[in-house]
Amino acid sequence: xxxxxxxVLVACTVFALVVLGYLLVRGVHFDVLQPAGAVAKSEKxxxxxxxxxxxxxxxxxxxxxxxFAWKYxxxxxxxxxxxxxxxxxxxxxAAWWGIPVLIILILGTTAWITAHxxxxxxxxxxKVAPLNVQVVALEWKWLFIYPDLGVASVNELPxxxxxxxxxxxxxxxxxxxxxxxxxxxxxxAMNGMSSQLNLIxxxxxxxxxxxxxxxxxxxxxxxxxxxxxxxxxxxxxxASTRKSPNMMDEATLQKISQPGLMDETVYMLMDNNLxxxxxxxxxKGTMSDKDATGASTQHDMSNMEGM
Amino acid sequence: xxWHWLFGRLDWSYLPHEPITLGAAIGMPLTxxxxxxxxxxxxxxxxxxxxxxxxxxxxxxxxxxxxVAIIMLIRGVFDALMIRSQTALGGPGGxxxxxxxxxxxxxxxxxxxxxxxxxxxxxxxLFNIAVPLMIGTRDVAFPFLNAVSFWLFFAGMIxxxxxxxxxxFSIGGWLGYPPLTELQYxxxxxxxxxxxxxxxxxxxxxxxxxNFFVTILKHRAPGxxxxxxxxxxxxxxxxxxxxxxxxxxxxxxxxxLSLDRLMGMHFFTSMGGGxxxxxxxxxxxxxxxxxxxxxMPAFGVFSEVVATFSRKKLFGYKTMVIALVGIMFxxxxxxxxxxxxxxxxxDVNAFFGIMTMIIAIPTxxxxxxxxxxxxxxxxxxxxxMVWFMCFAVTFTIGGVTGVLMAVxxxxxxxxxxxxxxxxxxxxxxxxVVFGYLAAITYWFPKMFGFRLHEGxxxxxxxxxxxxxLLAFMPLYAxxxxxxxxxxxxxxxxxxxxxxxxxxxxxxFVGAGIACQVLQIxxxxxxxxxxxxxxxxxxxxxxEWSVPSPAPFYxxxxxxxxxxxxxxxxxxxxxxxxxxxxxxxxxxxxxxxxFGFVIGMTAFAFSGALIWHIWWLVIVTFIAVVAMIIMRxxxxxxxYTIPAAEVMKMDKxxxx
Numbered sequence: 001x002x003x004x005x006x007x008v009l010v011a012c013t014v015f016a017l018v019v020l021g022y023l024l025v026r027g028v029h030f031d032v033l034q035p036a037g038a039v040a041k042s043e044k045x046x047x048x049x050x051x052x053x054x055x056x057x058x059x060x061x062x063x064x065x066x067x068f069a070w071k072y073x074x075x076x077x078x079x080x081x082x083x084x085x086x087x088x089x090x091x092x093x094a095a096w097w098g099i100p101v102l103i104i105l106i107l108g109t110t111a112w113i114t115a116h117x118x119x120x121x122x123x124x125x126x127k128v129a130p131l132n133v134q135v136v137a138l139e140w141k142w143l144f145i146y147p148d149l150g151v152a153s154v155n156e157l158p159x160x161x162x163x164x165x166x167x168x169x170x171x172x173x174x175x176x177x178x179x180x181x182x183x184x185x186x187x188x189a190m191n192g193m194s195s196q197l198n199l200i201x202x203x204x205x206x207x208x209x210x211x212x213x214x215x216x217x218x219x220x221x222x223x224x225x226x227x228x229x230x231x232x233x234x235x236x237x238x239a240s241t242r243k244s245p246n247m248m249d250e251a252t253l254q255k256i257s258q259p260g261l262m263d264e265t266v267y268m269l270m271d272n273n274l275x276x277x278x279x280x281x282x283x284k285g286t287m288s289d290k291d292a293t294g295a296s297t298q299h300d301m302s303n304m305e306g307m
Numbered sequence: 308x309x310w311h312w313l314f315g316r317l318d319w320s321y322l323p324h325e326p327i328t329l330g331a332a333i334g335m336p337l338t339x340x341x342x343x344x345x346x347x348x349x350x351x352x353x354x355x356x357x358x359x360x361x362x363x364x365x366x367x368x369x370x371x372x373x374x375v376a377i378i379m380l381i382r383g384v385f386d387a388l389m390i391r392s393q394t395a396l397g398g399p400g401g402x403x404x405x406x407x408x409x410x411x412x413x414x415x416x417x418x419x420x421x422x423x424x425x426x427x428x429x430x431x432x433l434f435n436i437a438v439p440l441m442i443g444t445r446d447v448a449f450p451f452l453n454a455v456s457f458w459l460f461f462a463g464m465i466x467x468x469x470x471x472x473x474x475x476f477s478i479g480g481w482l483g484y485p486p487l488t489e490l491q492y493x494x495x496x497x498x499x500x501x502x503x504x505x506x507x508x509x510x511x512x513x514x515x516x517x518n519f520f521v522t523i524l525k526h527r528a529p530g531x532x533x534x535x536x537x538x539x540x541x542x543x544x545x546x547x548x549x550x551x552x553x554x555x556x557x558x559x560x561x562x563x564l565s566l567d568r569l570m571g572m573h574f575f576t577s578m579g580g581g582x583x584x585x586x587x588x589x590x591x592x593x594x595x596x597x598x599x600x601x602x603m604p605a606f607g608v609f610s611e612v613v614a615t616f617s618r619k620k621l622f623g624y625k626t627m628v629i630a631l632v633g634i635m636f637x638x639x640x641x642x643x644x645x646x647x648x649x650x651x652x653x654d655v656n657a658f659f660g661i662m663t664m665i666i667a668i669p670t671x672x673x674x675x676x677x678x679x680x681x682x683x684x685x686x687x688x689x690x691x692m693v694w695f696m697c698f699a700v701t702f703t704i705g706g707v708t709g710v711l712m713a714v715x716x717x718x719x720x721x722x723x724x725x726x727x728x729x730x731x732x733x734x735x736x737x738x739v740v741f742g743y744l745a746a747i748t749y750w751f752p753k754m755f756g757f758r759l760h761e762g763x764x765x766x767x768x769x770x771x772x773x774x775x776l777l778a779f780m781p782l783y784a785x786x787x788x789x790x791x792x793x794x795x796x797x798x799x800x801x802x803x804x805x806x807x808x809x810x811x812x813x814x815f816v817g818a819g820i821a822c823q824v825l826q827i828x829x830x831x832x833x834x835x836x837x838x839x840x841x842x843x844x845x846x847x848x849x850e851w852s853v854p855s856p857a858p859f860y861x862x863x864x865x866x867x868x869x870x871x872x873x874x875x876x877x878x879x880x881x882x883x884x885x886x887x888x889x890x891x892x893x894x895x896x897x898x899x900x901f902g903f904v905i906g907m908t909a910f911a912f913s914g915a916l917i918w919h920i921w922w923l924v925i926v927t928f929i930a931v932v933a934m935i936i937m938r939x940x941x942x943x944x945x946y947t948i949p950a951a952e953v954m955k956m957d958k959x960x961x962x
Contacts, residue, residue, distance in 0.1 A: 006688075006765075009769075013769075013773060017773070017776055017777075017780075020808070021780065024781065024784070024804055024805060024808065025784060028784075028788065028801050029788070029801065030784070030787045030788050031787070031788055031789040032720050032721070032786075032787040032788070032789065033787055040720065042716070043716055043717060043719060043720045044720075046714065046716055046717055047711060047717045047720070050710065050711055050714055050717060051707070051711060054707045054710060054711075055707075057671070058703055058704075058707055061674065061675075061678070061703065062700065062703070064678050065678060065696070065699050065700070068678060068681040068682050068686075069681065069686060069688075069696065072617070072681055072682065072683060072684050072685060072686050073686050073687075073688065074618075074685050074686055074687040074688075080683075081683050082618075082619075082683060082684070082685050083619070083683045084618060084619045084620060084684070084685075085619075085620055086619070086620070086622075086683055087619070087620040087621060087622050087623065087624065087680075088622070088623065089679075092675075092679065093623055093626055093672075096671065096672055096675035096676075097626075097668070097672055099671075100667060100668040100671040100672065101668055104661075104664045104665060104667060104668055107664055107710065107714065108660075108661040108664055108665075110714065111657055111660040111661055111664065111713070111714045111715060111716075112657040112660075112661065114714065114715070114716040115653045115654075115656045115657035115660060115714075115715040115716060116653040116654075116657065117716075118715075118716035118719065119652070119653040119656075120648075120650065120719070121650070121652070121653075122653075174484075174485075174486050174487035174492050175484055175485075175486065175487065175583060177648060177723060179789075179791070181720065181788075181789040182789075184719065184720060185648075185716075185719040185720065186648050186719060186720070186722060186723070187648050187649075187650055187719075188646070188648055188649045188650065190577075190583065190584070190649075191486065191577035191583075192577055193650075195649075195650045196650070208789060208799075210789060210791050211791070212722065212723035212724065212791045212792070213484070213723055214411070214478075214479070214480055214484075214487065214793050215487055216478070216487060216492060217407055217408055217411070217478075219411075219793065219794075220407070220791075220793070220794035220795050220796050220797070221796060223798070282577045282578060
């Protein structure tokens with residue numbers, strides 16, 4: 001048996017890892033694979049399709065690898081063909097240029113089509129009129145503005161089910177990214193820019209949302225919750241929020257823009273142009289007071305002069 | 308009294324405050340003092356200076372690159388262990404081993420160290436060790452420049468590690484996206500450490516790229532046409548082309564970022580007309596070719612290893628070359644796939660996605676060629692071949708997830724999650740690291756004259772492979788569960804078991820490295836029984852035709868080449884010892900301290916810029932320029948070994 005020690009070890013290890021993997025994933029919820037919206041669902045089926053197509057090549061390759069390694073091992077007692085000079089075969093070589101080309105042709109076409117059909121900027125097909133939500137990434141919280149409804153919130157994003165949501169996304173923070181895995185597609189939130197994203201929730205529930213791009217110390221805690229509600233529940237949420245004692249205006253925005261974490265909070269929206277102001281803040285050629293660049297640069301320059 | 312003119316912004320408040328960083332800040336200098344004491348005790352300073360620090364011998368420079376890289380590998384894995392311990396404990400109700408700020412510095416330095424000082428270091432080690440020997444030359448085209456490259460690399464390495472003692476490192480991730488890395492958000496010295504360590508090491512890499520490009524073009528043995536070069540040399544040639552085109556982009560992007568930080572300019576700020584998206588494009592236009600810079604030499608290594616250990620000619624030499632050159636071209640038109648989620652529009656995303664997938668074609672072809680090199684071969688599973696088996700499985704899985712992420716609409720759901728982290732470790736560990744570790748085992752006897760212990764080598768491969776799977780398969784799952792990269796706390800308790808398994812995986816990788824350290828120590832101890840002749844693996848290429856360890860002049864008589872795998876066929880035809888009249892005078896480069904001194908001055912220059920010590924910036928800058936001019940004026944940089952002496956040394960070595 002000593003001869004097969006390595007094979008037994010590898011087989012046992014593979015078995016142990018498979019068991020461990022099974023124990024780990026059993027009963028666990030995968031937001032990306034158990035989506036709650038049309039966009040995320042299409043992306044999931046795309047992922048499974050592309051993966052399966054590739055397995056058509058990968059599995060035979062693994063089988064060949066093991067077979068060749070076994071059959072042509074130096075210690076093989078059986079007399080096997082040994083041809084040290086055999087190094088060219090036009091047909092075989094054409095075949096393995098051809099097979100990957102074919103796979104990539106299929107996947108490339110799929111990539112082209114889905115890059116367009118799932119383009120984050122593309123409006124979703126739905127009879128329901130989309131709900132506009134403006135998103136601002138702050139240091140380290142998310143501000144959501146519902147300009148048409150007169151409400152705003154921090155770190156909580158209530159949305160009605162089966163209604164397309166049209167997000168416009170910007171930041172008053174280092175580059176961040178907006179992502180709700182259960183609903184699909186993430187997109188960067190950047191200063192002075194307005195990204196767009198269209199998502200939809202097809203059943204109610206609470207879905208976590210994340211920032212996927214590091215933007216400083218509070219990055220990992222910069223999370224929010226999407227509350228997908230029935231239309232009636234959503235309408236009543238809007239109504240009660242409009243009575244909120246918290247006002248969202250420039251002064252409040254200034255206050256919550258300071259670096260730090262925040263709990264979920266709702267506001268009555270006092271300023272319908274708030275989002276545009278955040279975007280335009282970075283479009284000016286001059287620097288605002290909040291920008292420390294100017295100050296520290298002057299400090300550096302004075303050092304140089306004193307040299 | 309104001310000392311700012313003398314020390315810039317350097318002061319005691321920049322010393323570390325946390326136990327874990329404080330430990331490193333005390334431990335590192337103590338280790339250096341201990342090493343210095345040992346060198347003094349054993350009276351080895353002179354030896355170190357004459358034989359190593361001032362050397363211009365490519366093999367010695369290669370060994371130094373390799374040694375630094377292995378020490379950095381240990382640091383990098385320790386960083387990984389810190390990262391995964393923090394995340395294993397970071398669940399709801401968990402605790403923090405150290406602060407988030409330290410955590411963010413640790414993953415930044417982990418990435419920087421692993422790419423620039425481990426992978427690049429090992430890569431240049433292999434270039435230096437193998438390329439001149441494989442193409443039948445005595446040294447690289449510019450031996451002095453080679454030493455400068457190494458010492459610049461070394462200077463960058465000290466900067467990264469020095470940041471542990473004074474000031475801390477960047478928190479911006481290994482590529483440091485602005486505006487987070489601009490003064491507004493990161494005023495401290497951390498980002499400057501990051502910029503200047505990459506800048507200095509990057510210039511060293513560029514110089515090395517030029518050096519090996521010229522070496523391969525101009526210094527091949529007579530008769531070695533391009534289509535007779537070993538595939539490893541081909542892989543180095545295309546890699547150096549990538550280095551020469553890509554690295555200036557890194558230098559430029561970092562220079563612009565440092566102008567923002569030092570001079571108050573606005574290339575990449577959000578204010579004043581700057582645009583961070585420009586930086587992201589520039590850095591990835593370097594960054595993606597960089598990935599292929601690392602992996603193509605590994606492909607080259609496996610092309611040599613599979614043919615040697617299958618005792619069979621490499622299948623499809625021509626297709627291998629075409630595939631390498633194809634990858635070289637395509638690697639420059641894929642960079643945008645690193646930010647499909649920036650909103651470039653469907654046409655742009657689709658274009659770059661498809662270009663990325665196209666790279667999978669030549670890569671797949673290479674895998675088939677290796678498989679059919681094994682087919683009808685006679686394979687012995689020495690540890691380099693074991694590494695190949697691990698590579699073939701692991702790298703293929705990484706390729707699959709890579710093609711998945713090349714589909715823009717799939718990338719929208721996994722970008723910047725732990726799925727992405729798992730993917731690039733999958734290709735970099737499975738491809739680059741396994742390849743370079745195979746290469747170390749393969750060429751070790753040529754450098755030192757004895758083999759590495761086989762059993763410990765295979766144990767290392769086992770631990771690395773199992774450790775890799777344990778550490779990164781859970782990360783794929785976590786990514787699909789919604790876990791983003793670079794997090795150190797999370798509120799979903801079902802993530803914790805995955806993070807714990809991942810941390811255990813890092814421990815396994817650590818065990819693999821322990822096996823390798825033990826392997827080297829044991830092999831040195833038992834070097835007499837492990838002694839290797841010139842050709843321990845029954846090799847195919849020219850480097851196996853010289854004695855082991857390879858003499859400093861590589862070849863007493865420059866070989867003539869008339870086919871691929873010249874040495875393999877020479878052995879079949881019967882090796883003829885050189886006639887006395889074949890020996891000629893050899894001209895070799897003299898050792899010089901300039902490489903070392905220029906490197907250390909560049910280190911001082913960078914340190915001065917980081918700490919805003921302006922007088923030192925000027926002094927060191929002038930010093931570097933002056934030294935380069937002085938060296939250029941020196942006409943006596945070479946010496947001649949007479950033919951008779953060459954013959955005497957060669958006969959002794961062959962006896």
